Amino acid sequence: MVDLAGILISSIAALATGLALQGFGLGGLSSEPQKTPYLGGSDPKVHAWQRYHVRYYSMTLLFIAFEMEMMFMYPWAVVFLEEGVKAMVEMGMFLAILSIGILYGWREGIFRWQ
Amino acid sequence: MAVSGLARLATSAPAAIYPVVGKDGLAAVEDLSLHPAVSLQPTPRHASVLLVSGEIRRGDHPALRRLHDQLPHPRATLWWRTTPAPGFPQAENVEGDVARAVELVWRQLMTGERRSEDNLLPDEPPAAWRGKGDHGQGGEGMMGGKPYGRPMAMTDEDQRDGLALDAYTACFGPFLSVLPPGLLLELTLQGDVVQSAKVLRAPFAQAVADEPLRRVARLLRPLGLAGAAERFQRTAAAQTGDLKILDRALRWSGALHAIPPGLGEIAGEDIRASLRRWWEQAQGIASPASLGDGRLVDLLPGLEWSEAILVANSFEYDRLLRLCPPDREDDGDQEDCS
Structure with missing residues (x-):
C-alpha cells in the first residue's frame, strides 16, 4: 500500500513538473525551421515518415523461436515428473506451434550463411 | 538563483559552435576544433554560435539562413575569414583570434548580455495543413495530402530484393557535417541504401587543407575513430610529432580492416588503398600519385549510408572537385532544395 502511494505521488509530481514547465513556455518554443529535419541546410520536400524493410526481422524470428522454447522448457522440466504424460503432450503442442515459425524461417533462408 | 547558477555553469563550458565551412576554410576550422575553449557540434541543434569560415556561394545563402534558424536561442553568428553576406543583419565579423572572439560571444550569450539573433525565415509550415483532412493532420486517406506540411514518400522498386517500399528523395548538404563542405547531393534512399545520387553543387576548393595527415584524420572520423582522428589532426596542426606512435595508433585502431575491400574503387584504387597511400x-x-578520374555519383548507388559517407570523404580535394561535375546547370538558386 505504501509502495503504491509512493508511485502515485511521484507520478503526480512528475506530471505537475511537466505541466509547470509547459506553463512557463519552455515547451513549444521551436519555430518551423527548427522542426524540420537537419539536412545540412536543405529543406526536405517529402515527409520523413516512411516504410522501409527491417532486414533483421528473420534473425529476430529465429531468436524468439528458440528463446521462447528455452524459456518455457526450464520450468516445464521442473514439473514434468509430477505431471507426466499431460506435460509431455502440452510441450509437444507448444513445440509444434513454435516449429511452424522455424519452418517458415527455413523457407525464407534464415539458415543460409552469407 | 538556480537559473543564474546554471548560466554560470554554462559559461564555464566550452563554446558550442556549428561551423559552416566555405572556400579554403576547412583547415582553419579543423585547427580551431583542437582549442579547449570551443567544442564543434555536428548539428545546429546543439550549438549556440554559428561560425561561417571562408567565402560561400550566393546559392548557399538560403541553406545558411535555414541553419541559422535551426540554432536554438540564444544564438549568434560570426563570420570569419570572409565578410558577412547581405541578408544576415545581426552578423559580426571576426578578425584575429577567433577562439577568443567565440568565447566572448558565448559568455555574453549565456549571461544574457548579448541579445539572441532573430529568425531570418518566416515561422510558417512548408504547406498549409492545419485543419485539413479527417483528423486535421493535413492528410487524405492512407498516403495522400500533406500531413504536417509535407507529402509522404511513395513506393519504388528496391535494389536488394525487389520489395516495393518507400523511396525517400532529399537534398543533403551543402553544409552537412559528414559530407565535404559545399557538396550538395540529391540522394534517393530506401531505408539506408542509396538508390540514386546526383551532384547539385560541387564542394568548395580547399587550397591548404589537403595534407596527407589531415586526409587520414578526415577518413578516420566517419569510421567512428574520433580519438585517433584527433591525434592525426593535432600532429598535422603542429607539423611535428612522432609518426611511429601514429603508425601504431592507425594499425591498432583496425581502420584499415574496417573499410570493406573494393569500396569506392576508381582507377584500381579503393578507399583502403587510398588510406594506406596517404599514410x-x-x-x-610514397609520392603523390596522379590517378584516373570517374564520377562520385557512379560510386554511390547500392551503398549503405555509412559506406556512402566514407566514399565521399575518401578523395583529395582537387580530385574530389574533378569527380563532382554538377549534374545540371547551377543557376545559384535551387528551387527544389532550398
Whole structure:
C-alpha cells in the first residue's frame, strides 16, 4: 500500500513538473525551421515518415523461436515428473506451434550463411 | 538563483559552435576544433554560435539562413575569414583570434548580455495543413495530402530484393557535417541504401587543407575513430610529432580492416588503398600519385549510408572537385532544395 502511494505521488509530481514547465513556455518554443529535419541546410520536400524493410526481422524470428522454447522448457522440466504424460503432450503442442515459425524461417533462408 | 547558477555553469563550458565551412576554410576550422575553449557540434541543434569560415556561394545563402534558424536561442553568428553576406543583419565579423572572439560571444550569450539573433525565415509550415483532412493532420486517406506540411514518400522498386517500399528523395548538404563542405547531393534512399545520387553543387576548393595527415584524420572520423582522428589532426596542426606512435595508433585502431575491400574503387584504387597511400605519403615513403578520374555519383548507388559517407570523404580535394561535375546547370538558386 505504501509502495503504491509512493508511485502515485511521484507520478503526480512528475506530471505537475511537466505541466509547470509547459506553463512557463519552455515547451513549444521551436519555430518551423527548427522542426524540420537537419539536412545540412536543405529543406526536405517529402515527409520523413516512411516504410522501409527491417532486414533483421528473420534473425529476430529465429531468436524468439528458440528463446521462447528455452524459456518455457526450464520450468516445464521442473514439473514434468509430477505431471507426466499431460506435460509431455502440452510441450509437444507448444513445440509444434513454435516449429511452424522455424519452418517458415527455413523457407525464407534464415539458415543460409552469407 | 538556480537559473543564474546554471548560466554560470554554462559559461564555464566550452563554446558550442556549428561551423559552416566555405572556400579554403576547412583547415582553419579543423585547427580551431583542437582549442579547449570551443567544442564543434555536428548539428545546429546543439550549438549556440554559428561560425561561417571562408567565402560561400550566393546559392548557399538560403541553406545558411535555414541553419541559422535551426540554432536554438540564444544564438549568434560570426563570420570569419570572409565578410558577412547581405541578408544576415545581426552578423559580426571576426578578425584575429577567433577562439577568443567565440568565447566572448558565448559568455555574453549565456549571461544574457548579448541579445539572441532573430529568425531570418518566416515561422510558417512548408504547406498549409492545419485543419485539413479527417483528423486535421493535413492528410487524405492512407498516403495522400500533406500531413504536417509535407507529402509522404511513395513506393519504388528496391535494389536488394525487389520489395516495393518507400523511396525517400532529399537534398543533403551543402553544409552537412559528414559530407565535404559545399557538396550538395540529391540522394534517393530506401531505408539506408542509396538508390540514386546526383551532384547539385560541387564542394568548395580547399587550397591548404589537403595534407596527407589531415586526409587520414578526415577518413578516420566517419569510421567512428574520433580519438585517433584527433591525434592525426593535432600532429598535422603542429607539423611535428612522432609518426611511429601514429603508425601504431592507425594499425591498432583496425581502420584499415574496417573499410570493406573494393569500396569506392576508381582507377584500381579503393578507399583502403587510398588510406594506406596517404599514410605512406605522410611518412614520406610514397609520392603523390596522379590517378584516373570517374564520377562520385557512379560510386554511390547500392551503398549503405555509412559506406556512402566514407566514399565521399575518401578523395583529395582537387580530385574530389574533378569527380563532382554538377549534374545540371547551377543557376545559384535551387528551387527544389532550398
